[in-house]
Amino acid sequence: xxxxxxxxxxxxxxxxxxxxxxxxxxxxxxxxxxxxxxxxxxxxxxxxxxxxxxxxxxxxxxxxxxxxxxxxxxxxxxxxxxxxxxxxxxxxxxxxxxxxxxxxxxxxxxxxxxxxxxxxxxxxxxxxxxxxxxxxxxxxxxxxxxxxxxxxxxxxxxxxxxxxxxxxxxxxxxxxxxxxxxxxxxxxxxxxxxxxxxxxxxxxxxxxxxxxxxxxxxxxxxxxxxxxxxxxxxxxxxxxxxxxxxxxxxxxxxxxxxxxxxxxxxxxxxxxxxxxxxxxxxxxxxxxxxxxxxxxxxxxxxxxxxxxxxxxxxxxx
Amino acid sequence: xxxxxxxxxxxxxxxxxxxxxxxxxxxxxxxxxxxxxxxxxxxxxxxxxxxxxxxxxxxxxxxxxxxxxxxxxxxxxxxxxxxxxxxxxxxxxxxxxxxxxxxxxxxxxxxxxxxxxxxxxxxxxxxxxxxxxxxxxxx
Numbered sequence: 001x002x003x004x005x006x007x008x009x010x011x012x013x014x015x016x017x018x019x020x021x022x023x024x025x026x027x028x029x030x031x032x033x034x035x036x037x038x039x040x041x042x043x044x045x046x047x048x049x050x051x052x053x054x055x056x057x058x059x060x061x062x063x064x065x066x067x068x069x070x071x072x073x074x075x076x077x078x079x080x081x082x083x084x085x086x087x088x089x090x091x092x093x094x095x096x097x098x099x100x101x102x103x104x105x106x107x108x109x110x111x112x113x114x115x116x117x118x119x120x121x122x123x124x125x126x127x128x129x130x131x132x133x134x135x136x137x138x139x140x141x142x143x144x145x146x147x148x149x150x151x152x153x154x155x156x157x158x159x160x161x162x163x164x165x166x167x168x169x170x171x172x173x174x175x176x177x178x179x180x181x182x183x184x185x186x187x188x189x190x191x192x193x194x195x196x197x198x199x200x201x202x203x204x205x206x207x208x209x210x211x212x213x214x215x216x217x218x219x220x221x222x223x224x225x226x227x228x229x230x231x232x233x234x235x236x237x238x239x240x241x242x243x244x245x246x247x248x249x250x251x252x253x254x255x256x257x258x259x260x261x262x263x264x265x266x267x268x269x270x271x272x273x274x275x276x277x278x279x280x281x282x283x284x285x286x287x288x289x290x291x292x293x294x295x296x297x298x299x300x301x302x303x304x305x306x307x308x309x310x311x312x313x314x315x316x317x
Numbered sequence: 318x319x320x321x322x323x324x325x326x327x328x329x330x331x332x333x334x335x336x337x338x339x340x341x342x343x344x345x346x347x348x349x350x351x352x353x354x355x356x357x358x359x360x361x362x363x364x365x366x367x368x369x370x371x372x373x374x375x376x377x378x379x380x381x382x383x384x385x386x387x388x389x390x391x392x393x394x395x396x397x398x399x400x401x402x403x404x405x406x407x408x409x410x411x412x413x414x415x416x417x418x419x420x421x422x423x424x425x426x427x428x429x430x431x432x433x434x435x436x437x438x439x440x441x442x443x444x445x446x447x448x449x450x451x452x453x454x455x456x
Binding site for chain 2: 005006007008009022023049050052066067093095108109110136137138139140142143144145158159188190191206231233234247267268269270281282283284
């Protein structure tokens, strides 16, 4: 692990934890099936700008930075071989990525929404850029995140709200028509996530708190404040519920009883989820919470790069 | 309304508040909440701290641009921006100007790692704030 730089993003794919650092390095940690066997690979990927988002499919990793979207073949990752695929130079600097069944969507304030066809991830290709109409009024759009679901792309825009964009396909089966169909007003949305199985959209707003929205009608169903009025910054779907990163902790929103519970009562840098695991950073260390019916097991990766069993915390959801 | 010079006796860097970044300008440029916030943010950037100590180094990035923010990251821009960006002048004697930005919104507004680490070492930020900063969240 990189001890000098600062972790800015975590992502897990097929038992490999990808760690993005502020200096542009990306480290890969092979996760064990049991917590006493952890391999940390040397930094295999390096970009000239910090990578802020990863998405992977069919052993191809897509990542974006303020330089470009890039992709890597992970087929031989265990032999420490990661091939760099070339994506079209038309794909510009990019700060957010999201994928649906066929498309990878990236956002940059210069080119708007960039679409890449990933039907065959090894032969993915650039389709088009789309500048949202709202950019004509607001200039460089401060998009805090993207999401995509069922033919809709959602953008959360700071100091504006959420814009829903619908797309269609042409007879070559390429995405062609993008059209802004609605705006959902929020004061200052920080993140957005759709529920994978329900017609629900979740938004975090720095002033209005956690909002639950019907993703079809665009109606805001309810708003909840975070515990101690914490500032919400980041969302993830986890086992059908929602995890919320606030400025001062990590929270779990139970969809059934519509309640937000504290999960990690200390400052969290970034976090991600994989199966029943939650990975989060605190003071430069990566910690893991394992979801269980009885307890969550917490493991810390220490500065000497060797994992040590740190503690077992009884953190029941 | 004309641009407003900000006379800064004893300081090498002089400043000009630009009309197009005023809160009441009708355009798509980013705008300061008010002129005092504009000036204060530049002062903090130029002095390299909120105490305005004459001995500190300016908050300058690797490209020579200045960055500033208010105590407690109070909003400085009408779009709820928390940072001011002051691009490096062409000539050393030129007046500086600046505007509110969301850091990392484009490559031009990436804050260099060295400046971020300085803010961490001086306890304006901690490492757990950085992912939110890089990902355009409110901090």
